[in-house]
Amino acid sequence: MGNHHAFIVDxxxxxxxRWLRITGYDSIYFRGMNDDRLLEETKDSARIMLTRDKELYQRALKLGLKSIYFKSEEVTAQLTHLKRELGIK
Structure with a gap:
């Protein structure tokens, strides 16, 4: 993966x-932050929000924020999905 993308991870x-950081991506991990604050941080930073929360994902899209929703709990499937969503080979 190229590392020109920056992420906010729920x-x-x-x-x-953790894997995104290991591979050189600019990633901020927000644990325990409420959804409104997470959306605000995403907007202010112009990062891509990564989430397993479908409702949060839908709210981000309605606000015009770039967001990627993950169904899987497995990190290998998540990395594959991220590569596919961003068009990374």
Whole structure:
């Protein structure tokens, strides 16, 4: 993965956040932050929000924020999904 993307990662994706950092991505992990604050941080930072919370994902899209929703709990599936969503080979 190229590391020109920057992410805000919600509390449900801690392992993914750790792997993104290991591979050189600018990733901020928010554990225990309420949804409104997470959306505000995403907007202010112009990062891509990564979440397993479908309602939060839908709210982000309605606000015009870039967000990626993950169904899987497995980090390998999450990394594959992220690569696919961002068009990374």
């Amino acid at each position: 509390g449900m994706l801690g392992t993914l956040a």
